[in-house]
Every structure is written in C-alpha cells, then in structure tokens.
Amino acid sequence: MPPDATATKKRLLTAAYHEFAQFGLAGARVDRIAEAAQANKRLIYVHFGNKDDLFDLVVANSLEDLAKAVPFTADDLPGYAGRLFDYLLDHPQVLRLTGWSQLERPDAPPAQVDAYRPKIAAIADAQQQNLVTGAVAPADVLALLLGLTTAWANASPALRSLADQPPWDPDRLRTHRAAMTAAARALTALPPSTSGNGDTGQPRTALTP
Structure with a gap:
C-alpha cells in the first residue's frame, strides 16, 4: 500500500507559508521548505509543481482561510x-x-480574482437595497475599505512612531480600530436626503462632484 501523502503535503504547505511570508517568492528557498517540513525536496515538485505554483497556492489558501474566519x-x-x-x-x-x-x-491568478467577485456583487446588491452608499462604485468601496483596514499595518514606521502610545500597544490598537471603523462607517453610509435638489439618497453608480 503506498504511503499516505496527506501529512507530508500539509507539512510542506505549512513550511511554505512561513518561508514565503518571510522571504517572498524570489527569496524563498525550496531547500529550506523541504528541510522545515522534514520532506524530500522532490516531493514539492511532485505535489505542487514549481515554486511559482506553490507560492500561488499558499497565497490562495491563506485568503481562503481568511474568508472562512471572517x-x-x-x-x-x-x-x-x-x-x-x-x-x-x-x-x-x-x-x-x-x-x-x-x-x-x-x-493576479484567477483564483484570487474569483475571490473578490462575490464581494463586489454583494456590495452592489447592498447598494440596490439602500444599505450602502451608491455614490461610490462597488470595487472602489471594497478597495477603500481594505485600505482603511490595513492602514496602520502599512503605515510608515516613522509615522507610527509619532503615535501617542507605542504603536502596537493594545490600548493604541483599540483606539485605532475605533477610528478605522468610524471611517468605514462614514465611507459606506447613505448620503442624507436633501430637499430641493432632487437628491433622494438613492444609490448612484459613480462619484458626482
């Protein structure tokens, strides 16, 4: 009976996850992945193809895990x-x-593109139901929302150093989280109805001056 490769593949994917996160695609080394997984390097090519294919799979898996968790x-x-x-x-x-x-x-690999499609469609549907502002196109809503969510992590270390508390202090992170969600609420809120100018607060499909 041939040995079960499931455990080996799982170890290789876990090792590749950490290797790629630290070094990226170009800097990652297949030898290190195999050593960390306690597996033969040849098995990487047998199970996953080349290093580019493995990288794409690791990224896709990490985004799939995120989508399930959140x-x-x-x-x-x-x-x-x-x-x-x-x-x-x-x-x-x-x-x-x-x-x-x-x-x-x-x-972008097709799997990553496909991961965004249902989110864009859901935002468009929410706009039609007057749950989200229609003044901004769905793809822009999502891009801006993700930008807000990752702003602190992606901010310059020099900027973060000027915060009123250590940048990764739990209290500082709670303060930033509250500010971020408030900004997200302002971004996605329906515009107020304005009498006399024909604006009823209904969804629109593009930015207006």
Whole structure:
C-alpha cells in the first residue's frame, strides 16, 4: 500500500507559508521548505509543481482561510472591517504574503480574482437595497475599505512612531480600530436626503462632484 501523502503535503504547505511570508517568492528557498517540513525536496515538485505554483497556492489558501474566519457582510461593512483588522493582527503573515504577491506576481491568478467577485456583487446588491452608499462604485468601496483596514499595518514606521502610545500597544490598537471603523462607517453610509435638489439618497453608480 503506498504511503499516505496527506501529512507530508500539509507539512510542506505549512513550511511554505512561513518561508514565503518571510522571504517572498524570489527569496524563498525550496531547500529550506523541504528541510522545515522534514520532506524530500522532490516531493514539492511532485505535489505542487514549481515554486511559482506553490507560492500561488499558499497565497490562495491563506485568503481562503481568511474568508472562512471572517465572513464578508456587505450589510455591515464597518463590522467586517473591524473583524478583518482583528484577524490580520493575529495573522500578520497574510498581509506579508499579499504584499509579496503584489510585488512579485502583478498578474493576479484567477483564483484570487474569483475571490473578490462575490464581494463586489454583494456590495452592489447592498447598494440596490439602500444599505450602502451608491455614490461610490462597488470595487472602489471594497478597495477603500481594505485600505482603511490595513492602514496602520502599512503605515510608515516613522509615522507610527509619532503615535501617542507605542504603536502596537493594545490600548493604541483599540483606539485605532475605533477610528478605522468610524471611517468605514462614514465611507459606506447613505448620503442624507436633501430637499430641493432632487437628491433622494438613492444609490448612484459613480462619484458626482
């Protein structure tokens, strides 16, 4: 009976996750991944193809894990932003992996594109239901929301050093989280109805001056 490869594949994926998060695609070494997984290097190519394929799989798996842990709620985008902020604090490797992916794999793999499609569709549906402002296109809503969520992690260390408390102090993070979710609420809120100018607060599909 052939040996079960499941445990070996799991060890290789875990080792690759940490290797790619630390060194990126170009800096990662297959030898180190195999050594950390206590596996033969040849098995990486047998199970996953080349190093680029393994990297794409690791990134896709990390985003899938994130989506399962933090379900997307288009009817409560500020709440989603807060939960995503918490998850990324606990899993900083995810941000590092996506950062490396943007630098080294600028042509997004189809799996990553497909991961965004239902979120964009959900935002569009929420706009039609007057739950989210329609003054901003759905893709822009999501891009701005993710930018707010990751702003502190992606801010310059020089800027973070000027905070009123140590930048990663739990109290400081709570303060930033509250400010971030307030900004997300302002971003996604319906515009107030204005009498006399024909603006009823209904969804629109583009920015207006």
